[in-house]
Amino acid sequence: MSRLTHSEIHMVHRIGWLRAAVLGANDGIVSTASLVVGVAAAGSGKPEVIVAGLAGLVAGAMSMAAGEYVSVSSQTDAERADLARERRELTEDPEAELDELTAIYAARGLDEDLARQVSVQLTERDALGAHARDELGISETVTARPVQAALVSAATFAIGAVVPLLVALLTPAGAVGTVVAITTLVALVVLGALGATAGGAGLARGAARVLFWGALAMAITAAVGMIFGVAA
Ligand SMILES: [Zn+2]
Numbered sequence: 001m002s003r004l005t006h007s008e009i010h011m012v013h014r015i016g017w018l019r020a021a022v023l024g025a026n027d028g029i030v031s032t033a034s035l036v037v038g039v040a041a042a043g044s045g046k047p048e049v050i051v052a053g054l055a056g057l058v059a060g061a062m063s064m065a066a067g068e069y070v071s072v073s074s075q076t077d078a079e080r081a082d083l084a085r086e087r088r089e090l091t092e093d094p095e096a097e098l099d100e101l102t103a104i105y106a107a108r109g110l111d112e113d114l115a116r117q118v119s120v121q122l123t124e125r126d127a128l129g130a131h132a133r134d135e136l137g138i139s140e141t142v143t144a145r146p147v148q149a150a151l152v153s154a155a156t157f158a159i160g161a162v163v164p165l166l167v168a169l170l171t172p173a174g175a176v177g178t179v180v181a182i183t184t185l186v187a188l189v190v191l192g193a194l195g196a197t198a199g200g201a202g203l204a205r206g207a208a209r210v211l212f213w214g215a216l217a218m219a220i221t222a223a224v225g226m227i228f229g230v231a232a
Contacts, residue, residue, distance in 0.1 A: 021156045022195035024064060028160025029191065030214045032056045033184035034221040036168050040177035041225030046168075049176055053168055057161035065154035072146040079138050086131050097131065098123055104134050163187050181218050188214040 035056040039049050090097050098119055105115035122130040132138050164180045171179040189207045196206020 018198040019195060021152070022191055022198060024153050024156030025160030026188070026191055026195070026210060026214075027064065028057070028060060028157035029163055029184055029187055030160075030217050031060050032161035033164035033180055033214070034217045036164050036180050037177050037184075037218045038221030038225035040168075040180070041222040042229030044229075046173040046176060049168055050165070053161075053165045057158055057165060060161060061154040061158045064157045065150040068153035069146045069150035072149040076146060079136075082136050082138065083128070083132060086136065087128055090127050090131065094123075094127075097127070100135065101130060160191075177222065181222075184218065185211060185215060 032053055036049055036053045039052040044052075101119040101123065102112070102115045105118050106112055110118065119130075164184050167180050167183045168176050188210045192207035192210030193203045195210065196203050199206070
């Protein structure tokens with residue numbers, strides 16, 4: 001980790017953000033397209049299909065935002081609690097904390113004397129920062145932003161969901177299910193390849209994985225739609 005250059009660290013951050021965006025958009029495309037294909041397969045008219053797609057977009061974006069907000073908030077809470085406990089321990093038993101830090105550096109390969117020296121200097125400079133970074137693996141300034149994460153998650157979902165919805169809007173009533181299914185599969189290949197590039201994985205494998213699950217989701221919802229459509 002410490003060998004990464006400045007630009008590589010930025011690249012790692014960018015990749016992490018891109019992967020989250022691709023996953024969010026993927027959720028949006030698959031869940032909304034499946035909904036549209038399923039409702040169309042039930043024999044519903046175009047207005048019903050569009051309303052269902054729109055409801056799916058809003059409901060999906062809101063649930064992604066809520067889920068992201070809750071998970072990032074609880075992560076933030078846990079980080080804050082860890083930091084508060086660490087601050088207390090540093091006040092109550094600084095000697096033991098110094099030993100702990102020395103042990104961490106020694107375990108990383110420094111010889112005992114050097115590990116002690118480093119711990120003493122870093123503790124004098126910023127004890128909480130050193131323990132947060134090297135013991136807890138978190139930065140002492142909690143960086144997670146739940147609201148931002150929730151908004152990004154909802155936005156990427158909505159961007160993905162707009163694709164099948166727009167296609168449904170522009171397609172003649174009788175062909176909505178088929179055209180949405182085909183364009184969605186094409187969009188998933190592109191997204192899968194993008195996600196694979198972001199993650200440094202093979203393009204074909206990334207695209208195939210997303211394509212398989214997207215196709216499966218649409219096939220199952222179309223089957224359900226057909227069953228209920230016949231029953232109605
Ligand atoms: Zn500690």
